[in-house]
Amino acid sequence: MANPAFTALINSFNAQLAAMNKNDFKMYDPGDCGYFIDSIYYDNDKDKIMCKFKEDFEGEDE
Numbered sequence: 130m131a132n133p134a135f136t137a138l139i140n141s142f143n144a145q146l147a148a149m150n151k152n153d154f155k156m157y158d159p160g161d162c163g164y165f166i167d168s169i170y171y172d173n174d175k176d177k178i179m180c181k182f183k184e185d186f187e188g189e190d191e
Contacts, residue, residue: 135171139178143168158182 146168149155155165167183 131171139169139171153187155185157185 146156146166150165150167158164158166163185164182165185166180169178169180171177172179
């Protein structure tokens, strides 16, 4: 079972990221500015906090 305090912390970070992304205040990947951090998660196998990137289509013709 996951630690409730740690789960709450991850959820809090994701809520902040969602609010920032919604207001177009995104945190971009410095290696590829076409992607921004969409969310974070804990990878139990690696014992690390990881992030998921999302492609930023803003300003591009879709």
